[in-house]
Amino acid sequence: MPPADAPTDPGPAPQAGAGAEDTLDLRLTAELLALLGEDTSVYGDGPEGSGLLDRPEQWKPVTTPAGVLQLVPVRLERDLSVISRWMNDPAVAAFWELAGSETVTARHLTPQLGGDGRSVPCLGVLSGVPMSYWEIYRADLDPLARHCRVRPHDTGVHLLIGEVDQRGHGIGSTLLRAVSDLVLDNRPRCTRVVAEPDVRNTPSVSAFLSAGFRYSAEVELPEKRAALMVRDRAHRARL
Template sequence: MSRLDVSDPLDRIGDWGPAVTPAGDFRLVPVHPERDLALISAWMNDPAVAAFWELAGPESVTEAHLRRQSAGHGHSVPCLGVLDGTPMSYWEIYRADLDPLSMHYRARPHDTGVHLLIGGAADRGRGLGGRLLRAVVGLVLDRRPACARVIAEPDLRNIPSIAAFLDAGFRFSTEIDLPDKRAALMIRDRPPSSMCDAE
């Protein structure tokens, strides 16, 4: 495994490569707003997504959000989730220990956070979220050996999202009050044998 690049807090997500899942080959591809804005904005305007992401409206709303994500010195990377060559989900992989979230829980160095949305309605409600979350957790723990756990904080009202995290092996830790929501703090620990391998 290559040495960590301290100038890249998330260890070159674009180079992580694919994960094989029961649904097909999956990879995270960093967002380029010029290429991806129309698709992501369309997803953000789906009422089921807008209820939790609050980014509905003209493309400029989504564009501003993507630019804020990309301007964080690499500690948050917005990505498309590409399944068998088709973009079908949006992800934000971020350093939770460098994020304002760290003021709301006992952060550990290199904690890695994840936000996601499944883009198309046809892909929701059939267990795909849990399968892809397992794949992403596998990529994070494989490509980020310093990371001992993956963190998520879905809105408590978003029952399907919480169910997907539980299905992917996350455990519910506690409820936390964030500026824009009351959230379920979800944690997926690195398996003990993997911790030994990473030392």
């Protein structure tokens, strides 16, 4: 699982969790994919062949109260500099623990970009301006599944808002709702969108609640005690 979410609308100095597990450490075999009911013919290499997530690179922009949002899959040569700059913001670094040179950020991105597509890193482009970083991932194929009960095709999200002037105005909640809607609209087999912010990160938990997620449980993960946030397809119209 990737490092803990940065606060979507950062509050007072958050405390960092220690360590992280690799989202991509579970090897998918043809037998496992068959057991999961996956059609192996739709998979290519890396996020551009991201059949495991129903191809986020093809998801259309959506209009939100904050502007038109589009998820754009990361390209290292184009996006590394801006993502690394965001990772060096103290409010972000306290949770993601990726401060340092661009090499540090590249080491985090490269396994996802060269993987099997179970985790797709994206820029959130709002009204034409890159302002957030997302990871859309298969929670049922992630180490998270070792620590809590997940369902087939559960889809996880991690978010950081990179631009400081976009924080603290409710934009995090707006974007979380929009992206979870995108997941549910484009992944018909997915019944739940999940997230696991640090329980101490009250602003982040509040943003998820405002976006229609429910506080499902507290989960002990290797690097933090997490709030398991869930947005159910069955309840999305009411929350």
